Amino acid sequence: MAPSQRLSVFCVVALGCFAYACLAKEHDHADMYKEPAKGEGHCLKEDADGKCLEEPEEVPRLDGIAVGFYRTLAIEAEETHFMKTLSMAPLILEIDDFLTSKECDHLIKMAKDQGLEDTINSAATSPKERIHVSDFNSDGQLDTNEMRISLEDNFDVYLCEEDVLNVYKELRMDTNGDNLISKAELDEVTLSNFRDFVLHYVNEHPVCQPRRSKEAKIAINGTKDGVFAKIEQRILRALRLRNAAVETDSELLVMKFEQEGHENAHIDSAPILERLPCCHKTDSEVCRDCRYATVQLHLSNVEEGGEAAFPVANNDTYSPKDLRLGNKRNLRKFCEESNLRVTPKKGKAVIWYNHFPSGDTGEVGEIDDRTWNGQCAVTKGEKWLAKLWININTYVEPEPEPEEDDVEETEEDPKPE
Incomplete structure (x- = not known):
């Protein structure tokens, strides 16, 4: 042979x-969680003498302050949302009732109308x-x-x-x-x-299987769907990302998890590799994901199981080797060993940053290798979930904040009982 x-x-x-x-x-990103290092800076536009006329801004990133911290968001007229910090390392944020029940049902209908396929x-x-x-x-x-x-x-x-x-x-x-x-x-x-x-x-x-689900990838670039367009703008305003240099991914991924449906832990983006361009900046199939942030939208309640899991969230120390050897990526089997589990609830948004900012270069920086995430097995009922990724082109001066976009910050739980 x-x-x-x-x-x-x-x-x-x-x-x-x-x-x-x-x-x-193994990276120790403690300093990055506090204050991203400033880069040397880049120039977006120069005059004939080489003088810089337009410089990029640092890519915006919310400050989680501390685990349990609440931020009150008034991002829509007569509508208030409460953003809670679930983890500082990586930074994970939660917003209950971010979508209305009708909006959740609409996204599910979009997926059903297109047709769901088994994950390959x-x-x-x-x-x-x-x-x-x-x-x-x-x-x-x-x-x-x-x-x-x-x-x-x-x-x-x-x-x-x-x-x-x-x-x-x-x-x-x-x-x-x-x-x-x-x-x-x-x-x-x-x-x-x-x-x-x-x-x-x-x-x-x-x-x-690494993921047991049915899914629909819905093309959203240039979509005329008014419901989704409203959701997209709400997301960008909540994260203070309202600029032409910021774009959502070209597809909205809608997933349905039935009995024993799960998604093992993975990282949504890729490390910086200079020889590979970001997929959203090239038509080449040889590229890497550069997803600055992930927005996970829970579209249904679940009778039992189906938590969103983050195996190494809030770890004082983190070892990729120990994660692999300990089999904690296998969320179907070892979900309860994850440091953070988020109960699914219809309308809830869970948001995290896959990359650190890179100072004033206007680009995303190093990947946050603590962003391992997945879905625990559904043990009763079914679960509907949507994922949307935020991409960054070179970031320029953001638009002025509208008056109604005030943010109140408090360490206390402001939600009415």
Whole structure:
């Protein structure tokens, strides 16, 4: 059998170093949560002599003040909203009754009219010439936890130890029965057999999928839907992002979660990579997400389960390696271990920033790697959810605030009983 047909070339040193190189980049963003560092600045427009005529502004970001802090928003005539800080690291904000019941029903109807489709795990179905394995301790063999993470990285599937042992049994991989897979044992399995069985196993056990839901991606660029346009403006005004350089993503994602429906933890945006342009700034398919903020709109109540989960919110310290090894990304199985869980409620908005500002460059800065988020499994009933992402082009002077856009800030809960 040709080497290219084997499951993997088991290079312990290279793979071990590769795994730790990816995991060991742990950031301490404490300073950024307090005061973003100023950049050198850029010029948007120069005169003939090279003098700067127009400079970008720092990308706006609300100050959460402290966990439990309430901000009173008067962003619409005769309508008051209360914004609560749920987390400072990352900054997560909650607004009850942000949408009316009719607005929620309207977005659901838009999704139904377009048609909902089962979520597709593209990572699992894409062709692979080889599979990279994660031998964290470089001992030349994979324990069940290392194999679990290898499967997550290659196929975006989420197995527990029992599932991994079933894979070993069905493929007859563990020839000596020690629950460890050596290089020799791994080389006896072909890539195609391994991939096909993993996909078959996940199809038979859909709870192992990274997300189990139905969804509709609704094109919203240039939409003439008056209800959505009103919601969009409400979002931008709540975040004080009312400028031509700010835009929402081209699609509104509406999701329906039925029994056991879930979404495992992930980060909504991507780190800064100079060689890759932001997807909203290019027509190229080779790009990266640059989603400054995420707006999650809860469109229904849920009988049981279905909380929005943030596994590492408000952590004093954060280790990407520990998050992976501890399996806390698997919210279908370990939802209760998340640091922050937000109960779904019809009309509620949950908002967080995926990136820090970058000072006065007018661009988004480093990604906030504590923004792991997902949805716990629905245990009774169903759940409807919409997601909208905020993109930033180079930010220029914001428009003046209208008089009715006053904001009152208080540490006390201002909501009437």
